[in-house]
Amino acid sequence: MARVVVDVTLKPEILDPQGRAVQGALGRLGLAGVTSVRQGKQFVIELEGTLDADRRASLDELAATLLSNPVIEDFTLTVEDAG
């Protein structure tokens, strides 16, 4: 079984109001000196069999289109286990 993690983050130039809210809350709750919080999404995907080059390519394409919005988001795909 293969296991892949896709992390989706907002591009640096895109404002992240949720992250700003968390940053403010961390400060109010006693953690000083927080300069930035960015909130993203994480998908943990498990697949039958092995992750060959074809499946890896189609996963890359789906991560760029279904899982993230290329206008405002970047993604990183990490193969934790190729099966």
Add this chain to the structure above:
Amino acid sequence: MARVVVDVTLKPEILDPQGRAVQGALGRLGLAGVTSVRQGKQFVIELEGTLDADRRASLDELAATLLSNPVIEDFTLTVEDAG
């Protein structure tokens, strides 16, 4: 500057309808054999100065209370750079 990543995931016994929807979509869009998709949140936190034991402890506590819901979620805290 210190940099910490907090990954928040649903506990394994909690249903994840968003993950199920993504799993179905991956299959329809041509990626066969996806057995599970779980969707989580990721917080990338940057702090001034260094991450000493006190700040690390308060970050741990805030990750367990503010950033995640301990009833339904687990979190992992990764220090990418202690400053």
